[in-house]
Amino acid sequence: MSMITVKNLSAGYGFVNVLRDISLDITAGEIVAVLGSNGVGKTTLNNTLSGLIKPKSGEVLFEGKSIVGASPETIVDLGMIHVPEGRKLFPNLSVRDNLELGSYRRGKSDRAANLEDVLDTFPKLRDRINQIAGTLSGGEQQMVAIGRGLMSNPKLLILDEPSLGLSPLLVEQMFDLIKRINEKGLTILLVEQNVIQSLAIADRAYVIEEGAIAISGNAADLQDNSELKKSYLGL
Ligand SMILES: Nc1ncnc2c1ncn2[C@@H]1O[C@H](COP(=O)(O)OP(=O)(O)OP(=O)(O)O)[C@@H](O)[C@H]1O
Ligand SMILES: [Mg+2]
Incomplete structure (x- = not known):
């Protein structure tokens, strides 16, 4: 298809x-x-x-x-979910808030389950769930950006x-x-x-x-x- x-x-x-x-x-x-x-x-x-x-x-x-x-x-x-160049996180919000914003328009009813999936995929983010996103390393920020995309049940x-x-x-x-x-x-x-x-x-x-x-x-x-x-x- x-x-x-x-x-x-x-x-x-x-x-x-x-x-x-x-x-x-x-x-x-x-x-x-x-x-x-x-x-x-x-x-x-x-x-x-x-x-x-x-x-x-x-x-x-x-x-x-x-x-x-x-x-x-x-x-x-x-x-269709686009993870933009340069990550475009909300630097003053926590990792959790950034991830949850991914399900703002799509995937809302699966929010809790998708968050667990994302944290299983990126275990590093589980340890840093309450950290302010702007203080993460570049690699960790990229994980949040991809995780945010995954929160919306992309096709x-x-x-x-x-x-x-x-x-x-x-x-x-x-x-x-x-x-x-x-x-x-x-x-x-x-x-x-x-x-x-x-x-x-x-x-x-x-x-x-x-x-x-x-x-x-x-x-x-x-x-x-x-x-x-x-x-x-x-x-
Ligand atoms: N908002 C804009 N207004 C005018 N020109 C633009 C705009 N955005 C991009 N361009 C121009 O369009 C061309 C392609 O840019 P684009 O950002 O799509 O390239 P790219 O392949 O993504 O490059 P990179 O690998 O550096 O990210 C460039 O010449 C750029 O200057
Ligand atoms: Mg580009």
Whole structure:
């Protein structure tokens, strides 16, 4: 079953076009990576799918239903949950409050059970449940941001550069966690600059260059793609 289908999507800011003719699809259960360097339009894509930016043209179907022009709130209600770049926590609220805010619009009746699940997934957060979020380490803050997304019973979880700013060891742990969450059945759109580690956990990937999809395919095949190796891995 198709979770999301994007057809010929173009989007940007004012007269500036950032995304050109993007087509991609994600099937339920997959991890799909969208890869690209700084400024190619990854966050613009996430914000367009989430309804924060209106596309200039193209179609977005979520579980077969068009969501172009729908509000961000409606899109959240449908189950597309976006964990934004840079975490965007409420720094003066506790870990518990930040997590519980994740179920403000969706998942409210499952709040207690989902909180237990999130604390099982991220045991570190259980010890820090009453700590003020702004005083957590970067890795812990990323766990809260993902946990907040999980609190809303997502059907599709969009992660915008979850490895940004983490130490190499934490990056590895973060990718392992993302894979584990996917193995429990959650469909994930993973937007990343970290090509090697993303391809290691993804089923399929799309590479964006200058706002358009330049390369796409099975993650396993892309790991051996010479063009990709040359451009992104310096090999
Ligand atoms: N609100 C905005 N108004 C005008 N231009 C913007 C706005 N947000 C982003 N842009 C521009 O759109 C282009 C794509 O930005 P975007 O944030 O989508 O890139 P990205 O791939 O997420 O980059 P990074 O990896 O650094 O997060 C950039 O040239 C950026 O300057
Ligand atoms: Mg970005």
